[in-house]
Amino acid sequence: MAKFDEVSKLWYGSSTPGVLNPRTNLGQVILNLLSRCPDRVIQINADDGSEMTCAEMSRRIVRVALNLKRLGYHRGDQVSLVCANSENVVPVFVGCVAIGLTVNPLAPVFNKDDLAHMMRQTQSSVVFCDEANYGVVEQAVRLAIDGSPEVFVMGASEWSAKSIDELLRPAEDEDGFKPEFLGDSENLTAMVLCSSGTTGSPKGVCLSHAHLMEGELFADDENAGPIFNFSPLFWATGVLAMLTSLLYIRPRVITTKPFSEEMLFSIIERYKVEDLFTPPSYVSAMITHPKFATANFSSVKRWTMGGAAVSEELRLALASRIPNGFAKSLYGSSEIGFITSAVASCSPGSVGTLANNVSAKIVNEEGRRQEPGQIGEICVKYKHKMLGYLLNEEATRNAFDEENFFKTGDIGYFDKDGFLYVIDRIKDIIKYKNYQISPSDLEAIIGKIEGVQQVCVAGVPSSDQSYDLPTAMIVRQPGSSLTEEQVIRVVDSQVSDHKRLRGGAYFVDQLPSSASGKVLRRVVMQTLKNVKQSK
Structure with a gap:
């Protein structure tokens, strides 16, 4: 449980030392751990039911590492990984990191321009992609990267690209391979993880080997049952699921298929999944599905949700x-990893208590530290500071305050027991005349209305652009005939005058969201603005 220092007005999570040595390199640690349980299953492919043992995972990692070295790649080279969760993604990631390459995972559903945005920064020497997105990736490579990086396709290649099979061929001395020590893990970049991009183009977050080894993960149970989420390695939750599997030697279920309620039910029941992560939008869709009432979730120990606000009603329903x-x-x-703990208890309505090796403070608009129960910006510090935003010194400077606390941009508070409550994003606050309105307050009310499956509230500029009008975008539950008038009547009956839904309510088939299911509020805002202007 987080502890509050009344003198410094700082909150501290546990500082228990980890069992792994953060001074070593990630590839060294992973290969050492895999060698201890060669026959244990470490990966299960839900697409075809195949399993991979620790010995086979280790063999593929070593072959990728040695074959990349044979091709001339070396420490400091950048890698673009534009892949869904197929069977060889983890061997490629670890194989690259083991020889000092820096991996930048990108969303496999990105279009040409989104890929090019990051590739211009990384100037990757080698690119991995899927068969399904090879054409888009090739266009982005030509558009953004100087020179001609090698492109490998996960699966058989029918184009000019090479197949991943070439890197999985037996390599000389593979049985005696031991990754060399690459130097100071605290300052050696392992990966460039994209920031969420919910309020603009993503930035490249540079994370060290030590950062990835000592961060809290989804669970700390060794040799436990399967873990699953839909997140590719582009998302921090995908990386953290992979590390939970590798560092605690437990099977991770993977699939290249996108979320569907039926797929999620099937994976949980078939593989007896113990730890899951989903965005709340997936759960919202799932609880209205006919099978939800009879699905067998008896294997589940922890079901965590994040990436967007989780209502208490939704959590209780699950x-x-x-x-x-x-x-x-x-x-x-992306810059910290888990700020709150996945394994510690959680007070209703909160996001939990601070993770291991994380400290925090709540500061008001004047920069003064707040007491328990007082609201302000959430600022956090992790034992291993991120190494900066790639090629963006100004953004790196602006991300931290003078005490090296990362400014999350979120508003919230700690209660007296050390539980953290996140209220809203600073940039999402709706400013109506002299009032500030939290979108989540209105979303909580609308979300309880019968017939609402999902809702996002944003501020739409008034006709004279002098203030914002609270406006709702709503996805109805199947079969619902809910109307705008009904929504407005319910909201207006429960809020103060300045919080009324003056921008109205609009119904859509689905909310714009990222590949991991996070609602893109900036897109919602722009869409509502366009609708208003067209009237």
Whole structure:
């Protein structure tokens, strides 16, 4: 549980030392751990039911590493990884990191311009992609990268690119391979993780080997049962699921297929998944599915949700179907990792208590540290500071305050027991005349209305651009005939005058969201603005 220092007005999570040595390199640690349990299953492919043992995972990692070295790649080279969760993604990631390459995972659903945005910064020497997105990736490479990087396709290649099979061929001396020590892990970049990009183009977050080894993960149970989420390695939750599997030697279920309620039910029941992560939008869709009431969730120990606000009603609805575990909110960022703990208890409505090796403070607009119960910006510090935003010194400077606390841009508070509550994004606050309105307050009310499956509230400029009008974008539950008038009537009956839904309510088939299911509020805002202007 987080502890509050009344003198410094800082909150501290546990500082228990990890069992792994953060001074070593990530590839060294992973290969050492895999060698201890060669016959244990470390990966399960839900697409075809195939399993991979630790010995086979290790063999593929070593072959990727040695074959890349044979091709002339070396420490400091950048790698673009534009892949769904197929069977060879983890061997490629670890194989690259083991020889000092820096991996930049990108969303496999990115279009040409989104890929080019990051590739211009990384100037990658080697690119990995799927068969399905090779054409888009090739266009982005030509558009953004100087020179001609090698492109490898996960699967058979029918184009000018090479197949990943070439890197999985037996390599000379593979049985005696031991990754060399690459130097100071605290300052050696392992990966460039994209920031969420929910308020603009993503930035490249440079994370060290030590950062990835000592951060809190989804669970700390060794040799436990399967872990699953839909997140590719582009998302921090995908990376953290991979590390939970590798560092605690437990099977991770993977699939290249996108989320569907049926797919999620099937994976949980078939593989007896113990730890899950989903965005709340997936859970919202799932609890209205006919099978939700009868699905077997008895294997689930922890079901965490994050990436967007999780209502207490949604959490309780999910928790009611988990007989042997719990459902809770998580809070984190690309720059820190988990800010709150996935394994500690959670007070209703909160996102939990601080993760291991994380400290925090709440500061008001004047920069003064706040007491428990007082609201302000959430600022956090992790034991291993990120190494900066790639090629963006100004953004790196602006991300931290004078005490090296990362400014999350989120508003919230700690209660007296050390639980953190996130209220809203600073940039999302709706400014109506002299009032400030939290979108989540209105979303909580609308979300309880019968017939609402999902909602996002944003501020749309008034006709004279002098203030914002609270406006709702709503996805109805299947079969619902809910109207705008009904929504406005419910909201207006429960809020103060300045919080009324003056911008109205609009219904859509689905909210714009990222590949991981996070609602893109800036897109919602722009869409609502366009609709208003067209009237």
